[in-house]
Amino acid sequence: MKKLNCAGKTLTFDRTLVMGILNITPDSFFEGSRYQNLDQVLSVADQMVKDGVDILDVGGESTRPGANGAITCEQELERVVPVIEALKNNFDQVVSMDTSSALVIREGARAGAGMINDVRALMRDGALEAAAATDLPVVLMHSLVDQPEPGFVPHYDDVAGEVSDYLLNRVQACEAVGIARGRLVLDPGFGGGMFGKTPAYDLQLLNDLNRIVAHGFPVLAGMSRKSFIAAVLDKPAEERLNASLAVAVMAAQAGASIIRVHDVAETVDVVRMVDAVKSA
Numbered sequence: 001m002k003k004l005n006c007a008g009k010t011l012t013f014d015r016t017l018v019m020g021i022l023n024i025t026p027d028s029f030f031e032g033s034r035y036q037n038l039d040q041v042l043s044v045a046d047q048m049v050k051d052g053v054d055i056l057d058v059g060g061e062s063t064r065p066g067a068n069g070a071i072t073c074e075q076e077l078e079r080v081v082p083v084i085e086a087l088k089n090n091f092d093q094v095v096s097m098d099t100s101s102a103l104v105i106r107e108g109a110r111a112g113a114g115m116i117n118d119v120r121a122l123m124r125d126g127a128l129e130a131a132a133a134t135d136l137p138v139v140l141m142h143s144l145v146d147q148p149e150p151g152f153v154p155h156y157d158d159v160a161g162e163v164s165d166y167l168l169n170r171v172q173a174c175e176a177v178g179i180a181r182g183r184l185v186l187d188p189g190f191g192g193g194m195f196g197k198t199p200a201y202d203l204q205l206l207n208d209l210n211r212i213v214a215h216g217f218p219v220l221a222g223m224s225r226k227s228f229i230a231a232v233l234d235k236p237a238e239e240r241l242n243a244s245l246a247v248a249v250m251a252a253q254a255g256a257s258i259i260r261v262h263d264v265a266e267t268v269d270v271v272r273m274v275d276a277v278k279s280a
Contacts (some may be wrong), residue, residue, distance in 0.1 A: 002218055002257070004137040004183070006094040006114030011054065011137075013218055016252045016271040019055040019096065019260040020048040021224065024079040041083050042090060049091050051265035055258065056091065057117055058083050059098030073103045080104065081111045088112030096139070102126030109134040117220075119143055119189070121170040132177045139220050140170045142189035144196020154196040160208035163188045164215065171217075185258065187220040188212050192227055199231030206250055213255035221251035222260035224267075245270050253278075 002013040011017060022041055045056055060079035061071055080097060081104075087095045088111070096115035097108040105116055105127060114136060121140040122128045131138050142163045144154050156162050167186045174184060188209065189195040190202050197205065206223070213219050223229075225240040233243055241263055248259045248267050252274040261267045 004115075004185075004218070005135075006137055007109070007112065009092070009094050009114050011094060013257045015275045016256065017054040017258045018052065018264055018267050018271060019057050019220070019222075019258050020045070020053040020264045021260060021262050022056055022058050022083070024058060024060045024083055038082060038086055042086060045087055045091060048264045049093060052268035053093060053264045055094045055096050055115065056087050057096040057098050057260060058087065058113075059117075060104075061099070073101050076101060076104050077107055081107055084108050084111040084113050100124045100127060102130035105130040105134060109136060115139065117141075117187075119194070120146065121167070122174065123170075128173060128177045128179070131174075132179050135183075137183045137185060138174065138179060139185040139187050140167055140174070141187035141195075141220075142166050143194045145194055147194065154198060154201065156201060159197070159201045159204050160188075160211045163205065164212055167212070168215065181217070185218045185220050186212060186215065187222065190221065190223045190226055190228065197228070199228035202226070202228035203232075206247060206254075209251055209254040209256060218257035219255065220258040220260055221248075221256040223247045223251065224261040224263065241266065249274055 004011040022045060058080050060076040076099065084095050084097060094114040095112060096117045097104065097113040098117045099105060099108065100118050100120040101124065116131050116136050117139040119141045120143055122131055171181060171184055175181065188205050190205065191197055224244045225237045229240045229243040245266055249270050251259060252271045259267055259271060
């Protein structure tokens with residue numbers, strides 16, 4: 001049975017785990033996930049814990065298309081480090097830091113984070129070495145471009161195959177600096193913008209998610225309220241809960257180990273049902 005040591009806390013993949021999103025940003029795409037002060041974050045985290053969350057994922061930099069520009073490492077540190085410290089001191093759940101910055105990786109680990117969740121798969125300068133030095137598990141996400149130009153249209157001949165190739169190359173880069181395979185989680189990177197997927201590619205990728213799972217690593221799927229749902233249903237982010245639960249079920253059935261979501265209570269219910277059926 002696969003396990004991850006997260007700074008002394010253990011994640012065991014004997015069931016589908018749920019990661020709750022805590023965006024310490026003013027501009028994340030879903031307004032209901034933006035938290036601006038520590039008391040609010042702790043209140044939301046407390047409810048997530050009561051609802052059965054396994055991992056609390058803290059991010060200080062929005063990656064949505066059209067976000068309000070890049071922030072400095074210092075701004076990101078100011079947003080996330082106090083939150084990581086407070087979450088660690090108040091809850092038993094693993095705290096994940098959603099960052100691409102080597103400085104934030106180092107300081108977040110010192111503050112008590114138990115996992116690194118990097119949408120850029122440790123591609124930024126110094127990130128590989130910083131992650132190696134922490135001994136923390138790392139989520140490697142596929143992204144196509146760091147800052148897409150307006151009108152950028154991605155192209156894949158085989159989206160699941162090309163995403164797999166990218167992720168396995170990043171696995172090799174991690175191993176080269178001493179990050180063991182057993183510390184790695186793969187994320188195919190659902191979504192537009194820097195993640196480089198049109199809605200059609202997102203649907204194909206979900207349909208072929210078992211191909212990513214087949215590589216033997218735990219797989220994280222983050223699809224909650226994303227734009228490919230809007231392309232099918234023509235609904236704003238606030239009205240995409242039901243569809244988010246539907247794709248969470250599909251991902252869990254395909255073998256995803258972690259589902260990253262805004263809506264913890266509802267997702268915990270659906271993945272528990274999937275796990276019950278799979279183990280019956």
